[in-house]
Amino acid sequence: MADETKGATHLSHGPTRRQMLGGALTSGAAFAIAGQAAAQSSDVQDVDVVVIGAGASGCYAARELSNAGHSVALLEADDRVGGRLRRGEVNGEPVDLGGQWWGPGQTLLDEATQELGLTRLQQNIKGRSIIDLAGLKFEYEGEVPALPDAEMAAFVQGVETIETWASEIDPDAPWTHPRAKEWDSITCTTWMNQNLGTEFITAFFKFAVKGVCVVDPSQISLLQFLFYCRSGQGFVTLISTDGGAQQEVVKGGLFQVPQLMADGLGDALHLSSPVRNIEQDEDGVTVTAETGVWRASRVIVAVPPAMAQRIHYEPPLPAMRDVYTQRAPMGAVIKCYVAYDTPFWRDMGYTGQVFFEGDANVFFEHSLNDSGKFALVAFMDGEAVLRWADRTENERRDYVVGEIVRVFGEAGANPVDYTDKAWSADQWRRGGYGTQPTPGAWTVAGEAWNRPVDRIHWAGSDTSAVWNGYVEGALQAGKRAAQEVIAQL
Amino acid sequence: MADETKGATHLSHGPTRRQMLGGALTSGAAFAIAGQAAAQSSDVQDVDVVVIGAGASGCYAARELSNAGHSVALLEADDRVGGRLRRGEVNGEPVDLGGQWWGPGQTLLDEATQELGLTRLQQNIKGRSIIDLAGLKFEYEGEVPALPDAEMAAFVQGVETIETWASEIDPDAPWTHPRAKEWDSITCTTWMNQNLGTEFITAFFKFAVKGVCVVDPSQISLLQFLFYCRSGQGFVTLISTDGGAQQEVVKGGLFQVPQLMADGLGDALHLSSPVRNIEQDEDGVTVTAETGVWRASRVIVAVPPAMAQRIHYEPPLPAMRDVYTQRAPMGAVIKCYVAYDTPFWRDMGYTGQVFFEGDANVFFEHSLNDSGKFALVAFMDGEAVLRWADRTENERRDYVVGEIVRVFGEAGANPVDYTDKAWSADQWRRGGYGTQPTPGAWTVAGEAWNRPVDRIHWAGSDTSAVWNGYVEGALQAGKRAAQEVIAQL
Numbered sequence: 010m011a012d013e014t015k016g017a018t019h020l021s022h023g024p025t026r027r028q029m030l031g032g033a034l035t036s037g038a039a040f041a042i043a044g045q046a047a048a049q050s051s052d053v054q055d056v057d058v059v060v061i062g063a064g065a066s067g068c069y070a071a072r073e074l075s076n077a078g079h080s081v082a083l084l085e086a087d088d089r090v091g092g093r094l095r096r097g098e099v100n101g102e103p104v105d106l107g108g109q110w111w112g113p114g115q116t117l118l119d120e121a122t123q124e125l126g127l128t129r130l131q132q133n134i135k136g137r138s139i140i141d142l143a144g145l146k147f148e149y150e151g152e153v154p155a156l157p158d159a160e161m162a163a164f165v166q167g168v169e170t171i172e173t174w175a176s177e178i179d180p181d182a183p184w185t186h187p188r189a190k191e192w193d194s195i196t197c198t199t200w201m202n203q204n205l206g207t208e209f210i211t212a213f214f215k216f217a218v219k220g221v222c223v224v225d226p227s228q229i230s231l232l233q234f235l236f237y238c239r240s241g242q243g244f245v246t247l248i249s250t251d252g253g254a255q256q257e258v259v260k261g262g263l264f265q266v267p268q269l270m271a272d273g274l275g276d277a278l279h280l281s282s283p284v285r286n287i288e289q290d291e292d293g294v295t296v297t298a299e300t301g302v303w304r305a306s307r308v309i310v311a312v313p314p315a316m317a318q319r320i321h322y323e324p325p326l327p328a329m330r331d332v333y334t335q336r337a338p339m340g341a342v343i344k345c346y347v348a349y350d351t352p353f354w355r356d357m358g359y360t361g362q363v364f365f366e367g368d369a370n371v372f373f374e375h376s377l378n379d380s381g382k383f384a385l386v387a388f389m390d391g392e393a394v395l396r397w398a399d400r401t402e403n404e405r406r407d408y409v410v411g412e413i414v415r416v417f418g419e420a421g422a423n424p425v426d427y428t429d430k431a432w433s434a435d436q437w438r439r440g441g442y443g444t445q446p447t448p449g450a451w452t453v454a455g456e457a458w459n460r461p462v463d464r465i466h467w468a469g470s471d472t473s474a475v476w477n478g479y480v481e482g483a484l485q486a487g488k489r490a491a492q493e494v495i496a497q498l
Numbered sequence: 499m500a501d502e503t504k505g506a507t508h509l510s511h512g513p514t515r516r517q518m519l520g521g522a523l524t525s526g527a528a529f530a531i532a533g534q535a536a537a538q539s540s541d542v543q544d545v546d547v548v549v550i551g552a553g554a555s556g557c558y559a560a561r562e563l564s565n566a567g568h569s570v571a572l573l574e575a576d577d578r579v580g581g582r583l584r585r586g587e588v589n590g591e592p593v594d595l596g597g598q599w600w601g602p603g604q605t606l607l608d609e610a611t612q613e614l615g616l617t618r619l620q621q622n623i624k625g626r627s628i629i630d631l632a633g634l635k636f637e638y639e640g641e642v643p644a645l646p647d648a649e650m651a652a653f654v655q656g657v658e659t660i661e662t663w664a665s666e667i668d669p670d671a672p673w674t675h676p677r678a679k680e681w682d683s684i685t686c687t688t689w690m691n692q693n694l695g696t697e698f699i700t701a702f703f704k705f706a707v708k709g710v711c712v713v714d715p716s717q718i719s720l721l722q723f724l725f726y727c728r729s730g731q732g733f734v735t736l737i738s739t740d741g742g743a744q745q746e747v748v749k750g751g752l753f754q755v756p757q758l759m760a761d762g763l764g765d766a767l768h769l770s771s772p773v774r775n776i777e778q779d780e781d782g783v784t785v786t787a788e789t790g791v792w793r794a795s796r797v798i799v800a801v802p803p804a805m806a807q808r809i810h811y812e813p814p815l816p817a818m819r820d821v822y823t824q825r826a827p828m829g830a831v832i833k834c835y836v837a838y839d840t841p842f843w844r845d846m847g848y849t850g851q852v853f854f855e856g857d858a859n860v861f862f863e864h865s866l867n868d869s870g871k872f873a874l875v876a877f878m879d880g881e882a883v884l885r886w887a888d889r890t891e892n893e894r895r896d897y898v899v900g901e902i903v904r905v906f907g908e909a910g911a912n913p914v915d916y917t918d919k920a921w922s923a924d925q926w927r928r929g930g931y932g933t934q935p936t937p938g939a940w941t942v943a944g945e946a947w948n949r950p951v952d953r954i955h956w957a958g959s960d961t962s963a964v965w966n967g968y969v970e971g972a973l974q975a976g977k978r979a980a981q982e983v984i985a986q987l
Contacts, residue, residue, distance in 0.1 A: 190716075193716060194685055194687040194688060194714075194715075194716035195685060195687070195688050195716075196683055196684060196685060196688070196719075196937050196938075198683040198684070199683060199684050199685070199688050224938075225683075225938050225942060226683075227679075227682060227683035227684075227719070227937055227938035227941070228825070228936065228937060228938035228939070228942070230685075230716070283810070285774065315824050318807075318808065319807065319808045319810070321772070321808070325923070325925040327887075327888045327923075328830075328883070328884065328887030328888050328920065328922035328923040328928075329884050329887070329888060331922065331928050332827070332830060332883075332884060332922055332928075332929070335804050335827035335828060335928065335929070336717070336827050336936065338821070338824035338825050338936075339824060341817075341821060391942070392941075392942045394817070394821075395817065395818050395821060395942055395943055398816075398817035398818070399816045399817050399818060431817065433817035433820065433821055434814070434816075434817040436814040439817075439820045439821075439824065440821070440824070447717065447825065447827075447936035447937065448685050448716055448717060448936065448937050449685075449713075449714050449716035449717035450717070452716070452881075453714060453717070453880070453881045453884055454884055
């Protein structure tokens, strides 16, 4: 018979700490920076916990651990803090190139903004919004247009179905629902084409998937969409401004939240430190980054699964974990700010909120922090991103301004500034807002999505059962991972 | 306005060779092995082409380049040659733990086995095969059981639909079919549930997807399945033994093909050399592996996209390429050999070929090279792999032997040897047989699947338009990539 230990339980026959650590320092598995002296044992920095990724989740986790008295190294690949929250500037004012909104029910983000002394401002809802899909155009106040009876009936029925099914999902284990296999085997496109009554309502729901998940509805299963709705307190919450997930912005930018948290961590933060290797043994974990080697009791990987899989692990991660990460790609989004001297849309009686067909198909007003400067925010999502992410910012600006003119007329033709962020082109995130597991992924490998692998714990909004994909989810996952680790230290 | 060059054409404003190479050696982007002196310029090895991955595709490409007079470094992460072809041993005889079959139409593999002096043997087709799905069981000779009329009509109609649509696909660009978007938006599960007449035929087609693509049919779109059939010369070809893709095996093992090719490359082959960084500039490419640094004019990455994305690239790859690789996971398969003293199934009048329901749901006979020793090969595929890949070989053996007994009775209860290979647990492949793009991937990011990125060319069976996922596809892709490179040298 062949070797009977082959494929045995992870780490159960692993090397001792001494063997592993020695191996890390003498074999090809550990690196030192070329041009420096090779790493010696004395170069290894000892901490209780290494946190990888200084986005909102990693910063929150590191702060929790530090507050609990544990030593931490927070390693960030990029040269800045924030992850998918990022400072931009347009017309001389800071803007959020990434996540920007707070909504009711987001408790940790509520606490964090208050504790950090940040001011929240209402997203503008004064005026008429515009929906223009599948040949029907509505201008309306509030959250829902006055639809013709047949459309309204189809809308209500569709919403009730999604809300009811979503409410039945266990957000900690969506694969356990009795219909999980069925719902994970059908794409949102198929389900919506076959179950939503009218052409307009079908287009609206597919549009909502694109807007909320920033993927083409063909790319995710109905189960993933139901999970996402459940995780974010319901479909209507996710698509709403007033009372929903787009209710408030943070004056000066939401990106300040991780920035201020990281400021409190002092020299525990290491920027420009991409992690290449995570080696664990029975006694601890050795983390090798471009800037050094750390030895810790536990590690929290607070980057999206699609990025986490690009780290090299010894011993290799279990098959189920790897299969999950192979099937957990990022959504795709480009966020564009177009600044104007005047809020011409307000003068025309509009909120600035527009949902329509095109490559930049969602507009919101951005009020530049009540500073008397004004901008529209345009989103490209899903498939459209692939047409624009590898082009120049100038090309994108010309297109987006053209689309604003198409909606509002020549009043939008003369912006005073423009900036954007193509998240799919960002080397260390490769997409946004968050992870959108592919059809079949939840029911085949979902169990591995946030389950620790021995001494490795997973954070990031992508691993959160609540407000998955949102900043709140990032904080929740950071808190959960910190608690997992603290319980073991 | 913001920086107008942001997001500009890839490499158009890249650094000079000197800047890039200098940067590689002085910044954190290049590594030397800890415990050795840091890499100096003099340590960089110059070759015309670096080939990454010594599977069948990389070996073929390296050989083509070498035969054309170009210097090559063939870097393999593992400590052996062969990739998804691998030598195993059971009952004292070599067996193929990975790809094993040759079928008509596989021209390069035909040439290679002949040129390398290998003998091909017929897969045994004498006797009755068994199919037992959805409550219907048939024992039959040849390729298709004598189905009841209603089942046969549904079978013929399903086959004709798949074959007709597959024949319309351009295997070089499946996203260009007029119905590509529609077919890429529906999973195989949904399409087969809704279009295949009887319960048995629906189960059979879903079984065929699982067997051929080794994924759950919920995990791929109809478009991917049509592409796969088109690429492999048709659905019936892929599922057939005599006259199909499982017609012949290689005496002594198909794994000898890449092994013998690599033998001819001498010291161009570097084992245990995982590549960490690929940095390209206007003049060339710097490839950093754990064992050294190479400078070349071009590089061929001959590993699956899911593994290729785990290399660090400078400058970062275009967004479309990265989105494609995030949506291009591997299939999942475990291949199990159970050796017996006698071919008891032959004595019972069976071929050994069984298709049925369970976690090890496909059996074939393996005749151990006509040596008078006998074995059954059992496959676990798709979802079942996740239940077994992280367990011990002993547990898998007990299960598989139990399933053999369930089919053939107590005659199968006493194997003389067992071995298996859980490809999803293999650190450097993380699955098999090949890449199975997720729903929506082809139509959103398909253009990037095998298109070179400046000086980086893509090989591996996963990038082949013909016989995608098969060994023939590996050779074809290796040849194509070598030709792309030779045209530029």
